[in-house]
Amino acid sequence: MELRIKGLTKTFQSFDQEDSGVIAVNNVDLHVCEGELVTLLGPSGCGKTTLLRMIAGFEDPTSGDIFFGKKRVNDLGPNKRNTTLVFQSYAIFPHLNVYENIAFGLRLKKLPQKTIHEKMELSLELVGLKGLENRQPSQLSGGQQQRVALARAIIMEPELLLFDEPLSNLDAKLREQMRIEIRALQKRLGITSVYVTHDQSEAMSISDRVVVMNRGKIEQTGTPRELYARPRNSFVAAFIGKVNFLQGEALENSAVRIKNKTFDLEGRMDRFHPGDKVRITIRPEAIALSQGSEEEAGDFPGEIERTTFLGNIVEYEVRSKGLPNLTIHMTNPVTGRIFNPGEHVDLSFPTDTLHPLEDI
Ligand SMILES: Nc1ncnc2c1ncn2[C@@H]1O[C@H](COP(=O)(O)OP(=O)(O)OP(=O)(O)O)[C@@H](O)[C@H]1O
Numbered sequence: 001m002e003l004r005i006k007g008l009t010k011t012f013q014s015f016d017q018e019d020s021g022v023i024a025v026n027n028v029d030l031h032v033c034e035g036e037l038v039t040l041l042g043p044s045g046c047g048k049t050t051l052l053r054m055i056a057g058f059e060d061p062t063s064g065d066i067f068f069g070k071k072r073v074n075d076l077g078p079n080k081r082n083t084t085l086v087f088q089s090y091a092i093f094p095h096l097n098v099y100e101n102i103a104f105g106l107r108l109k110k111l112p113q114k115t116i117h118e119k120m121e122l123s124l125e126l127v128g129l130k131g132l133e134n135r136q137p138s139q140l141s142g143g144q145q146q147r148v149a150l151a152r153a154i155i156m157e158p159e160l161l162l163f164d165e166p167l168s169n170l171d172a173k174l175r176e177q178m179r180i181e182i183r184a185l186q187k188r189l190g191i192t193s194v195y196v197t198h199d200q201s202e203a204m205s206i207s208d209r210v211v212v213m214n215r216g217k218i219e220q221t222g223t224p225r226e227l228y229a230r231p232r233n234s235f236v237a238a239f240i241g242k243v244n245f246l247q248g249e250a251l252e253n254s255a256v257r258i259k260n261k262t263f264d265l266e267g268r269m270d271r272f273h274p275g276d277k278v279r280i281t282i283r284p285e286a287i288a289l290s291q292g293s294e295e296e297a298g299d300f301p302g303e304i305e306r307t308t309f310l311g312n313i314v315e316y317e318v319r320s321k322g323l324p325n326l327t328i329h330m331t332n333p334v335t336g337r338i339f340n341p342g343e344h345v346d347l348s349f350p351t352d353t354l355h356p357l358e359d360i
């Protein structure tokens with residue numbers, strides 16, 4: 001099922017009469033295609049949960065419309081919407097065993113015992129809980145509890161699956177495993193899904209598309225790759241992975257000058273006029289680093305300030321005259337040469353990895 005949101009706004013009134021209240025969600029437009037998994041990503045308080053709760057029907061919009069397929073659902077209660085909401089694992093019933101937790105919604109619907117049993121078999125199989133039917137929640141690991149919550153949601157065969165930080169109770173390793181499982185299950189069942197997280201790596205790994213939110217508004221929507229390579233502004237650039245900001249000046253013919261060097265950013269400088277200031281990003285792994293000398297002969301000579309060995313990469317902090325301090329990542333540190341603090345290096349910025357932002 002396709003989800004469409006038009007001009008959706010939610011204002012919470014405050015108790016103080018003088019105060020105009022909190023605009024939790026501000027004029028949001030969103031389109032989620034059939035079978036797609038779209039993630040709402042943003043810092044705490046940016047309105048992710050409020051938006052999700054309006055989609056589920058737990059919160060009334062102040063203005064705007066929500067469509068499931070062609071049908072406007074604003075006036076339908078949550079139980080009339082055929083959606084299920086999965087949140088952290090604590091949401092399962094502590095006094096019911098695994099089987100009864102998962103079958104709960106089907107029993108409420110008063111389905112025949114035989115149908116319940118068939119659906120249960122399939123769901124237990126899908127989430128890998130076969131054999132654990134009689135356990136109490138307290139006898140399950142965090143990951144298993146999360147699977148119960150997941151099975152309880154999918155057994156209802158919702159048209160729309162909603163997730164609100166479902167993995168926040170789990171440790172880092174299990175979170176990584178579970179997000180792969182959730183993604184695989186979602187793809188297999190083809191259920192249109194909206195997933196909320198403030199963890200950018202979770203958003204990147206699980207989503208077809210990511211919606212970056214800030215203060216109730218959408219900053220940018222795109223595939224994980226688009227957002228990483230072509231963030232629209234500083235907020236998105238800094239929220240998705242690490243990034244360096246460089247200051248440049250626009251020249252004629254899509255050229256930009258950074259310090260004294262000119263780069264040709266073919267076709268990517270259309271918004272700018274000669275003389276404009278331009279904010280340019282480059283990712284830490286895109287900057288090339290080579291042995292330098294005390295004479296500082298290259299275009300961008302630098303000196304290593306800090307070296308941090310992180311296993312798969314080495315992270316350098318490099319000082320270079322006329323530039324802000326830069327973070328640089330180099331791979332293959334096990335066999336490669338590692339620069340130490342105080343060493344002289346030369347930096348270079350491959351032209352196609354320089355990306356101008358809309359804001360300055
Ligand atoms: N019932 C409410 N009454 C008043 N203000 C609320 C209510 N619910 C949320 N808010 C406010 O709306 C804003 C958005 O809250 P929301 O819970 O949607 O954020 P979030 O992005 O889910 O944050 P988090 O990552 O911390 O869960 C916040 O400023 C919050 O304080």
Ligand SMILES: [Mg+2]
Nearest residue numbers: 048049050164
């Ligand atoms: Mg929230």
